[in-house]
Amino acid sequence: MDEQAPDYDLAVIGGGPAGLAGAAAAAREGLSVVLLDAGPRLGGQFYRHRPGEEPARLKALRRGLASGVEVLLEHRVWSVERRPPGFAVHCLAGTRDERPVAVGARALLIATGAHDLALPFPGWDLPGVMTAGGAQALLKGGVLAGRRIVVAGTGPFLLPVAASLARAGARVAGVFEAGPLRAPALALLRRPGRLAEAAEYGRSLLEHRIPYRGRRAVIAARGGDRLTHVTVARVDAAWRPAGGFVEIECDALAVGYGFVPQLELAVQLGCRLGPGPAVAVDAGRRTSVPGVYAAGETTGVGGADLAEVEGRVAGRAAAADLGRGPRPDPGLSRLADRLTAFARSLRDAYPVRDGWRAWLAGDTLVCRCEEVPYSRVREALALGATDARSVKLLARPGMGWCQGRMCGYAVACLSGEDPALVTPSRPVAQPIRLGALASGDAERP
Amino acid sequence: MTAEFEIAFDGTPVPAASGQTIGAALHAAGIVSWRTTRYAGRPRGLFCGIGACFDCLVTVNGRPSLRACLTEARAGDDVTSGPDVIRAEGSPDG
Numbered sequence: 001m002d003e004q005a006p007d008y009d010l011a012v013i014g015g016g017p018a019g020l021a022g023a024a025a026a027a028r029e030g031l032s033v034v035l036l037d038a039g040p041r042l043g044g045q046f047y048r049h050r051p052g053e054e055p056a057r058l059k060a061l062r063r064g065l066a067s068g069v070e071v072l073l074e075h076r077v078w079s080v081e082r083r084p085p086g087f088a089v090h091c092l093a094g095t096r097d098e099r100p101v102a103v104g105a106r107a108l109l110i111a112t113g114a115h116d117l118a119l120p121f122p123g124w125d126l127p128g129v130m131t132a133g134g135a136q137a138l139l140k141g142g143v144l145a146g147r148r149i150v151v152a153g154t155g156p157f158l159l160p161v162a163a164s165l166a167r168a169g170a171r172v173a174g175v176f177e178a179g180p181l182r183a184p185a186l187a188l189l190r191r192p193g194r195l196a197e198a199a200e201y202g203r204s205l206l207e208h209r210i211p212y213r214g215r216r217a218v219i220a221a222r223g224g225d226r227l228t229h230v231t232v233a234r235v236d237a238a239w240r241p242a243g244g245f246v247e248i249e250c251d252a253l254a255v256g257y258g259f260v261p262q263l264e265l266a267v268q269l270g271c272r273l274g275p276g277p278a279v280a281v282d283a284g285r286r287t288s289v290p291g292v293y294a295a296g297e298t299t300g301v302g303g304a305d306l307a308e309v310e311g312r313v314a315g316r317a318a319a320a321d322l323g324r325g326p327r328p329d330p331g332l333s334r335l336a337d338r339l340t341a342f343a344r345s346l347r348d349a350y351p352v353r354d355g356w357r358a359w360l361a362g363d364t365l366v367c368r369c370e371e372v373p374y375s376r377v378r379e380a381l382a383l384g385a386t387d388a389r390s391v392k393l394l395a396r397p398g399m400g401w402c403q404g405r406m407c408g409y410a411v412a413c414l415s416g417e418d419p420a421l422v423t424p425s426r427p428v429a430q431p432i433r434l435g436a437l438a439s440g441d442a443e444r445p
Numbered sequence: 446m447t448a449e450f451e452i453a454f455d456g457t458p459v460p461a462a463s464g465q466t467i468g469a470a471l472h473a474a475g476i477v478s479w480r481t482t483r484y485a486g487r488p489r490g491l492f493c494g495i496g497a498c499f500d501c502l503v504t505v506n507g508r509p510s511l512r513a514c515l516t517e518a519r520a521g522d523d524v525t526s527g528p529d530v531i532r533a534e535g536s537p538d539g
């Protein structure tokens with residue numbers, strides 16, 4: 001049914017820092033490589049840019065893609081399967097008129113990145129409320145999420161988001177970190193190179209007079225048909241509201257509680273996960289399935305520098321396993337270890353605490369797609385549901401278009417499960433129309 | 446951003462630039478929602494910004510259920526909001 005494309009040694013899925021570096025490293029060792037990305041330009045989230053404004057580092061990474069790499073943009077991979085002696089990668093090519101395309105490769109590198117971790121709260125479905133990464137992505141496309149913006153959530157990512165919004169001309173009414181404020185300094189001290197970066201964000205906040213408050217959370221968004229205010233509260237160590245409620249006027253809220261790795265392709269192949277919601281890999285970024293490698297945020301959230309290094313390690317390991325035998329590079333391994341330790345310390349410094357549940361009202365939507373309010377999740381629990389799966393069957397959260405990407409974390413927590421241990425089960429990684437599945441044509445009817 | 450061409454949203458012209466997504470063009474024009482939900486009829490626009498949440502679904506030139514945050518605008522695109530463009534996963538649309 002699919003168009004059979006020529007075979008490659010390695011198919012790299014995802015053209016962010018991890019996939020770019022992986023493709024380049026593998027090609028350098030002589031592998032024939034295909035690099036697939038859903039987007040119209042390479043770069044992933046970190047190097048997202050408008051046409052003609054390619055960041056310098058991305059240009060350098062792209063130059064690294066020697067002639068051995070074929071780049072297929074606007075190719076969304078919706079499924080991968082084992083097809084001995086390698087794998088078949090099923091894509092939909094094009095953005096509007098999708099064409100099914102299949103690519104065969106002896107080995108796979110999964111570098112599909114992450115999406116924001118969203119937590120529900122009253123009003124989080126109001127237009128004007130966006131994820132922190134979403135606001136950043138919009139800005140990289142040249143558009144401000146609003147004129148007067150509140151930034152909230154947890155983690156070091158809130159700072160560059162606030163700083164870049166302010167620099168682009170938005171009034172940032174405040175940055176509200178649900179955790180304590182001293183954490184970032186401690187974590188950053190372990191990697192002095194990053195202190196300068198942190199100091200620069202700090203200067204930006206000062207310069208634009210942006211308040212940065214710890215132990216504060218946006219516990220509600222208000223407005224009729226669009227956001228007009230948020231309610232900020234002081235929260236205790238568990239993130240339960242503890243007084244100090246203030247209403248802040250704003251037309252946009254950028255909110256993020258970290259990132260969730262996109263694991264569906266790895267799950268389809270049966271790759272082992274863990275620790276946490278991440279593909280398990282060895283020092284060469286090999287997953288538990290022979291011939292499948294993973295790098296970047298799919299193996300744990302660690303930022304663009306680490307993603308790039310992991311990609312290089314994976315590309316070299318794939319080459320070695322296919323008999324090319326690149327020389328060992330102890331310097332690269334040491335760098336990977338150092339960056340991994342740093343990423344872990346940052347992750348540990350910004351855990352999501354349970355008290356966000358106290359932000360929910362009965363009519364707060366937990367699942368945005370199927371419009372499932374918290375009260376219905378509670379009913380399902382009262383009816384005897386004891387895990388996320390049975391809550392889903394009874395109340396239907398996570399059964400809509402996004403397949404639980406937005407509510408999966410919350411539904412797992414509310415069902416009494418550890419979200420890190422709930423395996424996302426999505427038979428297709430991207431929505432696909434029956435027409436595209438059934439048609440034997442390369443063209444849509 | 447300098448406008449390079451126009452698209453239409455429910456008949457109203459909206460400036461857009463090459464490489465800009467339909468979602469970004471609408472948002473920049475102050476249009477922050479372009480569909481309503483199936484049950485409660487609530488307005489929705491951009492949320493995740495990267496194709497993960499499916500809140501931003503829009504109809505372009507009669508083609509329904511495209512993610513506005515991913516679909517780059519083309520000159521003359523006829524973008525329409527729908528009361529309900531959410532349909533079941535994998536539903537055939539011709």
Ligand SMILES: Cc1cc2nc3c(=O)[nH]c(=O)nc-3n(C[C@H](O)[C@H](O)[C@H](O)COP(=O)(O)OP(=O)(O)OC[C@H]3O[C@@H](n4cnc5c(N)ncnc54)[C@H](O)[C@@H]3O)c2cc1C
Binds near residue numbers: 013017038134430
């Ligand atoms: C919305 C968002 C914005 C972010 N902005 C920043 C920022 O400004 N600064 C910062 O330091 N960090 C940012 N991050 C964190 C970011 O994840 C990392 O810094 C870095 O981009 C990770 O690199 P990566 O290669 O692992 O993944 P990514 O850069 O996310 O690249 C993954 C690539 O895989 C592609 N892909 C995914 N699934 C498929 C599929 N099924 N088929 C085909 N292609 C697919 C995507 O299109 C994407 O290009 C952001 C994260 C998100 C989610």
Ligand code: FES
Binds near residue numbers: 490492498
């Ligand atoms: S804004 Fe989430 S899919 Fe478009």
